Amino acid sequence: MAKVAIKPAKGRLGVLTPGLGAVSTTFIAGVMLARKHGFAPIGSITQLQKIRLGKRSEGRNPLIREFVPLASLSQLEFGAWDIFPDNAYEAAMKAGVLSQEHLSLVRRELEGIKPMRAVFDPSFVKNISGPNIKKAKSKLELASQLRQDIRNFRREKRCSRLVMIWCASTERYQDEQPVHMSLAAFEKGLAESHPSISPSMIYAYAALMEGVPFANGSPQLTHEIPALVELARKKGVPVAGKDFKTGQTLVKTAVAPMLKMRMLGCRGWFSTNILGNRDGLVLDDPGSFRSKEKSKKGVLDYILQPDEYPLLYKNLFHKVRIEYYPPKNDDKEGWDNIDIFGWLGYPMQIKINFLCKDSILAAPVVLDLALFLDLAQRAGMRGIQEWLSFYFKSPMHAEGLYPEHDLSIQHMKLKNTLRYLMGERLITHLGIEYYDYWGKGKK
Numbered sequence: 062m063a064k065v066a067i068k069p070a071k072g073r074l075g076v077l078t079p080g081l082g083a084v085s086t087t088f089i090a091g092v093m094l095a096r097k098h099g100f101a102p103i104g105s106i107t108q109l110q111k112i113r114l115g116k117r118s119e120g121r122n123p124l125i126r127e128f129v130p131l132a133s134l135s136q137l138e139f140g141a142w143d144i145f146p147d148n149a150y151e152a153a154m155k156a157g158v159l160s161q162e163h164l165s166l167v168r169r170e171l172e173g174i175k176p177m178r179a180v181f182d183p184s185f186v187k188n189i190s191g192p193n194i195k196k197a198k199s200k201l202e203l204a205s206q207l208r209q210d211i212r213n214f215r216r217e218k219r220c221s222r223l224v225m226i227w228c229a230s231t232e233r234y235q236d237e238q239p240v241h242m243s244l245a246a247f248e249k250g251l252a253e254s255h256p257s258i259s260p261s262m263i264y265a266y267a268a269l270m271e272g273v274p275f276a277n278g279s280p281q282l283t284h285e286i287p288a289l290v291e292l293a294r295k296k297g298v299p300v301a302g303k304d305f306k307t308g309q310t311l312v313k314t315a316v317a318p319m320l321k322m323r324m325l326g327c328r329g330w331f332s333t334n335i336l337g338n339r340d341g342l343v344l345d346d347p348g349s350f351r352s353k354e355k356s357k358k359g360v361l362d363y364i365l366q367p368d369e370y371p372l373l374y375k376n377l378f379h380k381v382r383i384e385y386y387p388p389k390n391d392d393k394e395g396w397d398n399i400d401i402f403g404w405l406g407y408p409m410q411i412k413i414n415f416l417c418k419d420s421i422l423a424a425p426v427v428l429d430l431a432l433f434l435d436l437a438q439r440a441g442m443r444g445i446q447e448w449l450s451f452y453f454k455s456p457m458h459a460e461g462l463y464p465e466h467d468l469s470i471q472h473m474k475l476k477n478t479l480r481y482l483m484g485e486r487l488i489t490h491l492g493i494e495y496y497d498y499w500g501k502g503k504k
């Protein structure tokens with residue numbers, strides 16, 4: 062297979078995040094601690110995982126970062142926007158994820174990251190407000206200001222390439238409106254400050270106009286609207302989303318395929334969480350919670366296929382709750398109660414109690430997305446990057462297809478895409494030529 066032409070990862074890669082909260086500061090401080098003090102980037106596929114190449118007998122198993130030409134941690138520069146003026150050190154201290162002892166090791170570098178003024182609209186995010194906000198006569202002018210921020214950052218930090226990853230608060234739920242359906246309608250809407258154009262869409266528009274790959278870590282409707290998918294393809298920019306798959310949904314998309322693989326039935330799946338960080342405060346608003354609920358609830362229908370397997374899953378009752386509980390801070394606790402049934406319909410139960418740290422799980426996802434989106438752009442890939450579904454609760458997908466939620470299929474797709482890019486044989490796990498099933502002698 063021919064290798065795809067990939068431009069080398071020369072020069073600095075700027076990672077821009079709308080939002081300088083728990084996830085983004087944990088990501089930034091973690092990269093700084095890894096490159097300066099040798100902390101291990103645990104949870105990062107790009108940094109730690111190996112990839113098998115060729116037949117099992119060949120023994121070729123390089124690290125992914127040595128197999129595909131990725132930017133290295135030392136090449137990364139960071140920039141952010143936030144509605145609060147706290148620098149990255151102050152924001153990380155307030156988020157309370159990493160210890161003061163760790164943050165003080167990279168304090169000077171973190172203090173150098175000061176958030177740019179944000180595009181913010183309280184009709185999309187309730188429960189928080191802050192002073193570090195852009196003012197403009199129209200949403201188009203807000204987009205121009207963001208584009209200027211992007212150009213200034215690129216020049217000041219001497220970056221050769223940029224990526225943008227939405228790590229800001231979850232916006233309220235909305236359905237697609239006519240203003241989202243074409244680029245022409247969207248640009249007219251920007252000029253007229255249409256109320257259905259959200260801040261996250263304005264950031265995504267600004268990024269794509271500047272040729273910057275964009276990923277959405279939150280569940281709201283952002284760049285999967287036809288107008289912005291059209292813009293991404295037109296500008297030759299890769300995009301991915303949405304909603305980082307980190308905690309309870311990560312577990313769900315590993316456990317549900319197991320039930321289906323073994324043809325075990327499921328009557329009910331109740332998932333509840335308590336969390337106390339700023340994300341939890343925003344999700345306490347019903348509009349933002351609805352975005353999250355939709356994203357979290359979709360996965361079981363796609364994995365279990367109740368229409369294909371009505372005997373096993375037709376009447377599955379699936380409920381998801383998120384409760385804001387300040388004493389927990391970033392230490393989220395999730396419970397899953399799963400009512401399953403087996404042979405002759407006999408009932409059984411699975412209980413999962415996941416005591417996780419949301420931002421500790423999300424930070425390596427941000428890193429991997431930044432490096433893989435940059436790789437995709439250098440490989441000339443444009444539009445929706447389905448091979449990055451692995452990282453999302455609601456994977457963006459091509460029109461007319463359904464999203465792939467099964468974690469192991471997503472993982473295989475990611476690795477096979479890397480093999481394809483590098484001209485290596487795809488791995489099907491068939492191994493038919495290896496086993497002598499018909500007693501004819503091995504090839």
Ligand SMILES: NC(=O)c1ccc[n+]([C@@H]2O[C@H](COP(=O)([O-])OP(=O)(O)OC[C@H]3O[C@@H](n4cnc5c(N)ncnc54)[C@H](O)[C@@H]3O)[C@@H](O)[C@H]2O)c1
Pocket residue numbers: 079080081082083084085142143144145156179180181182186189191227228229230231232260261278279280304305306307308338339340419420422423
């Ligand atoms: N941590 C996880 O495991 C995880 C998983 C999936 C999704 N997410 C999503 O990632 C996002 C970030 O999570 P977090 O824990 O860092 O939240 P956070 O509240 O700590 O940080 C979000 C930051 O975004 C800022 N903000 C809000 N609107 C903004 C805007 N328009 N422009 C710029 N900044 C803005 C807020 O002031 C805040 O500082 C949330 O939407 C969350 O739902 C997180």
